Amino acid sequence: ELTFLHRYEPATTPGRPPLLLLHGTGGDENDLVPLGEALSPGAALLSPRGKVLERGMPRFFRRLAEGVFDEEDVRRRAGELATFIREARAAYGLAQPIAVGFSNGANIAAAVLELHPDALAGAVLLRAMTPLAAPPTVDLAGKPILIVSGAADPIIPAADVGALAARLRKAGADVQHETLPAGHGLTQSDLALAKNWLERRT
Template structure:
């Protein structure tokens, strides 16, 4: 189902396995609302999938917020777009009858998911962050107790400095989240190991509910 209402162009696939939390799929730069649907089906079979398209264009490529240069974010835009995305999630939950989703974000999508956790933590039940960076230099204090976060970084990632990813993990932990941060022997692109780890982590979270 493709939607143009609720504030963002998006795709929605209803779930057919009771008890699985919905996934909020957040694509990387140049992706769209169809980009991560196969990944979502792989890591959470039977879960409802909600996949919005980023509303910012960079050289014609959709993103979820503006950046000033590679690795340099327009933090005012990060904050504004995180609020818009949280409002979209609330509207989609009402429209489609969804529980709070777990975000599954890659690259730019992982960064806006991290911003959501810090700025509007009520919007998400948890998150799988694939190749994330710290989205804000000076975020507000968030209350993330009870939320679980999986971070998967690449040891040879040319885009995300290792210390930046570690800083994000520490920031989320300090806010009370249960963070698992794994560094894989790979670059910025996703691998089958990412898929397997995300699938196993999501299954474990459901077992803990």
């Protein structure tokens, strides 16, 4: 019995790394499946549903207000997600996945990278911010990470995501940070950037 409700799409093209799809607030396990299919056609897709409910909307960790996180819960939930990844890899015979997270899903992916670096091969963080004020020192040597921000994102201050990029880089990750003329929502340019990056980096 795997510990997250999830959707799993087996690979149809061998050799592509599996994608771990992490939805935003109010999404579910189906939300990002079309995005995953577009980003890496034929790759295995593993898409859990966040277990925390905020007024009925699934998320991956609790927050006290928009952009103000319950860090104890972030740590606990990142641990649960790392366990799920391990269990799902064993159950489905998967290689280490690349996370593709949007908004709250990007934030939990960043927390998993900083707390459980062995869980992920890399990550695409779409509209991410810093999940933890003071994460432990971690070794992310060689892990490819793409961060895509929106210049007009009303939720995420540029300095905050800049600090996240700097921190991941300092930990040794191979970070590419792009800022699009966009808001918090995803655009075709996000898709194009992420697809191109996945083709080159994985």
